[in-house]
Amino acid sequence: MTAGRAIVAQQQQAMKHKNILSVPLFLFPQVFGMVAPIVINTWPFTAATNAAYLQLISTADSDPIDAVVAGCSKAEELQVDYTVGWGGSPDENGETTLDALVMSGMDQNMGAVAGLRNIRNATKVARDVMQLTKHSILAGELATAFAVKEGYKFESLTSGYSKQLYEEWVSQNCTPNFWVNPSMVTCPLTGAEPSQQVFKDAQKPRFDAHNHDTIGQIALQGDGRMAVGLSSNGARHKIAGRVGDAPIPGAGAYVDDEVGACVATGDGDVMMRYSPGFLGVELMRGMTPQEAANEAVRRIALKNKVFSGAIVCLSNTGVHAGACQGFRGFSYSVQSEGATEEDVKIYQIQPLTPSPPDQRVLMESH
Ligand SMILES: *[C@@H]1O[C@H](CO)[C@@H](O)[C@H](O)[C@H]1NC(C)=O
Helix, strand or coil, X not given: CCHHHHHHHHHXXXXXXXXXXXXXXXXXXXXXXXXXXXXXXXXXXXXXXXXXXXXHCCCCCCCHHHHHHHHHHHHHHHCHHHCCCCCCCCCCCCCCCEEEEXXXXXXXXXXXXXXXXXXXXXXXXXXXHHXXXXXXXXXXXXXXXXXXXXXXXXCCCCCHHHHHHHHHHXXXXXXXXXXXXXXXXXXXXXXXXXXXXXXXXHCCCXXXXXXXXXXEEEEEXXXXXXXXXXXXXXXXXXXXXXXXXXXXECCCEEEECCCEEEEEEECHHHHHHHCHHHHHHHHCXXXXXXXXXXXHHHHHHHHCCCCCEEEEEEECCCXXXXXXXXXXXXXXXXXXXXXXXXXXXXXEECECCCCCCCCCEEEEEC
């Protein structure tokens, strides 16, 4: 444990005693002991769901921030679908960089890292930004320097898999890519410009079920406190320096204990322009989580014919829902009882169009 983290641990210990001894319970009449702890996250990343849940229920007053950090860190460690953590989604130079965020529902205190290089523990560093500094986001190499100072290991984020992805991409004239004009594409090894046909193909939607970008996780503690966490290695073959929606508050995620939380996944470049996390939470002030999720996705779909994205929302009473567009299929994971990965339930979501909007179906008890 680093010096900074030791101080935070001491403060948390002190807070615990303070809570028990001096905060009158009548301050929380509507929530105290009224909610079953629950964790939900985008995609069937069930090991991450369970890791977060076990942390959440480890004590009745554990910080939900620590739950989402445990869950997202598990996803990073497992390199789920190679879309979270090190060793996936190489950029145009073949490098993997990480985006992550955590936010507390109590006071919207948050921390995030964007384009983090050479550090595998993106979500933990995001928590350090939240708990050790007054800033919200640290970026790039300077975020790396911060993490190294906090004791994290500086190491390559390239894996055999990401190296292979990169080399295959280069051998395909660096397509698909994220340039508007193919003449902008310079391939590092061949210098070749892709043909018009290759370029046209490259414009097809890129965020499919295997390039889907993000774990977004929500934890609701029994006393009503909530937190969100996100971790992503961004878009495969992104232009170096690209930051996705994951570390942007209100875009990839938002949480307010008074209402609930929403997390997003998918084509972050488009989605972040509509602040779907914030919008989903605001809509839940009057709508059900299902209505809010549908509307947040519908707003983006209205203006973007070709986009793939999903949003998952959880109210502060434990009601959850998801909505998606563009993906052939989207699912999210829920753990609210039991204590093993097998107890995590997976909910399958149908796209808003052409399918009817309210299509939440319990697919399997995984
Ligand atoms: C950082 O991440 C790596 C890879 O997931 C993991 O093996 C290591 O234990 C993590 N370090 C810390 C301090 O959590």
